[in-house]
Amino acid sequence: MLRALARVDLGAIERNCARLAAIAAPARLCAVVKADGYGHGAVPAARAAQAGGAAWLAVATATEAAELRAAGIVGPLLVMGALSPPELDVALETGADVVAWREAFVASLPDEVGVHVKLDTGMGRLGTRDPDEASRVVEAAGARAAGLMTHFATADEDDPAFLAEQVRRFERWIARHPGLPAHAANSAATLREPAARFDMVRCGIAIYGMDPLHRDPADYGLEPALELVSYVAEVKRTLPGQSAGYGRRFVAERETWLGTVPIGYGDGVRRGLTNNAELLVGGRRVPLVGTVSMDNITVDLGDEPVERGTEAVLIGARGGERILAEDLAARLGTINYEITCGVTARVPREYA
Numbered sequence: 001m002l003r004a005l006a007r008v009d010l011g012a013i014e015r016n017c018a019r020l021a022a023i024a025a026p027a028r029l030c031a032v033v034k035a036d037g038y039g040h041g042a043v044p045a046a047r048a049a050q051a052g053g054a055a056w057l058a059v060a061t062a063t064e065a066a067e068l069r070a071a072g073i074v075g076p077l078l079v080m081g082a083l084s085p086p087e088l089d090v091a092l093e094t095g096a097d098v099v100a101w102r103e104a105f106v107a108s109l110p111d112e113v114g115v116h117v118k119l120d121t122g123m124g125r126l127g128t129r130d131p132d133e134a135s136r137v138v139e140a141a142g143a144r145a146a147g148l149m150t151h152f153a154t155a156d157e158d159d160p161a162f163l164a165e166q167v168r169r170f171e172r173w174i175a176r177h178p179g180l181p182a183h184a185a186n187s188a189a190t191l192r193e194p195a196a197r198f199d200m201v202r203c204g205i206a207i208y209g210m211d212p213l214h215r216d217p218a219d220y221g222l223e224p225a226l227e228l229v230s231y232v233a234e235v236k237r238t239l240p241g242q243s244a245g246y247g248r249r250f251v252a253e254r255e256t257w258l259g260t261v262p263i264g265y266g267d268g269v270r271r272g273l274t275n276n277a278e279l280l281v282g283g284r285r286v287p288l289v290g291t292v293s294m295d296n297i298t299v300d301l302g303d304e305p306v307e308r309g310t311e312a313v314l315i316g317a318r319g320g321e322r323i324l325a326e327d328l329a330a331r332l333g334t335i336n337y338e339i340t341c342g343v344t345a346r347v348p349r350e351y352a
């Protein structure tokens, strides 16, 4: 029994990729495995994605690319982030393609690297807003030009107007450079906007079986790949007036059984879940009570104590009950991405 464990179902990642590849076809699938595969483990996630039909892999940083190559992962790889000179050296050693939007940067690149030129059609971060400048970068890249790209700001929002505007701006620009593969869509755009798929889609969140639209991944036939589990390490009778945790944020109003689960914000269970979450303990849904501390949380088992050692699920499904990363995100006012990225390195990952 481990105090905290993230179980990752690589079969789910493979099936999610197969599903996304089928949805996007004839566009190809690029699986995004940045931030340690959104907390799932970049190397195993990358292998599962390739098995599921991902033609490309993408990461944000040069060291992420190096980690994949060091593990023996081959195939087309794109580093999507900005690269300082020392980071560029690391990226180039991996044989990854890089993103460019300034002529001076392209001039600093060697002959053999693939260059994806980025037009900023509305995200307002990386890329140039000026299509003429972007086209000059394509010309400067010459034979190294390997792709044309942009990134959407509102693909997961209800109002589709700005997404459509970004698609239009991108279409107008790529028409100047026929023959170069174009890619734009993240998971949300891939699922909801066929016109955004172009020659390749770059899916991250959806390959892990999370819903880019923040509701329910089952709506798209996606399977959550990560479970976060712990166990009940201690069970104690608690009388009215007795409390649990820092600040006494839970004080029993009636006699009850409390269970202590040895997982906390040091593992990525955010303190904002204080008195504001549920767990599946022995398959039963029970409330988290009291303050989330670094290494422990407490749950209210009511009148039914459980054996010490009983499994406690923070993210996952048991019987008819399930708790999604989306549920925790909603309670915290954040997005599912931050929930799985936030599972810390202290939590071992177990692959099945």
Ligand SMILES: *Cc1c(COP(=O)(O)O)cnc(C)c1O
Binding pocket: 032, 034, 080, 151, 185, 186, 187, 188, 202, 203, 204, 205, 206, 212
């Ligand atoms: C992270 C990222 C993606 C993937 O986004 P999801 O919403 O996780 O699918 C695609 N493109 C770029 C440039 C990214 O940074």
